[in-house]
Amino acid sequence: MSDNGWTDNEIGLEWIKQCFEPETQCGNEYRLLILDGYNSHITTKAIKFYIASKIILLCLPPHTTHLLQPLDVGIFAALATAYKAGVRERSQYIVSYNIDKVDFLEILGAAWEKAITPVNIQKA
Numbered sequence: 001m002s003d004n005g006w007t008d009n010e011i012g013l014e015w016i017k018q019c020f021e022p023e024t025q026c027g028n029e030y031r032l033l034i035l036d037g038y039n040s041h042i043t044t045k046a047i048k049f050y051i052a053s054k055i056i057l058l059c060l061p062p063h064t065t066h067l068l069q070p071l072d073v074g075i076f077a078a079l080a081t082a083y084k085a086g087v088r089e090r091s092q093y094i095v096s097y098n099i100d101k102v103d104f105l106e107i108l109g110a111a112w113e114k115a116i117t118p119v120n121i122q123k124a
Contacts, residue, residue: 007040008040009039009040009043009045009046011040012040012043012046013043013046016041016046016050016055017049020033020055021049021053021055028054029054030054030055031054031055031056032056033050033055033056033057033058034058034069034070035058035059041057041059042057070124071124073124074120074121074123074124075116075120075121075124078114078115078116078120079111079112079115079116082110082111082112082114082115083107083108086107086110087107
């Protein structure tokens with residue numbers, strides 16, 4: 001990250017080159033990268049890299065990512081719902097319930113098994 005804690009054009013492109021590209025490379029196949037249209041994602045240098053690397057870029061419309069991001073809507077919403085249900089179940093008969101690290105991991109693990117399923121992933 002930059003000195004001020006935000007990304008910039010160079011840092012954004014380096015993330016694409018060093019993280020996204022090698023982790024998603026699948027031979028000579030095209031890949032889809034869904035972005036929010038932030039300026040650092042769509043610079044001329046970045047677009048040239050996407051084309052050379054067979055990365056198809058899909059920019060979501062401004063101010064719609066909370067509604068349209070596939071993982072937020074299709075995966076993490078289900079995980080949050082399952083996690084909240086696990087907390088409610090554990091605290092049902094306890095007036096003051098504090099979640100410690102062990103509780104958190106147990107509830108999260110159970111929620112993960114319910115929400116992060118092949119069906120939910122494919123739907124997202």
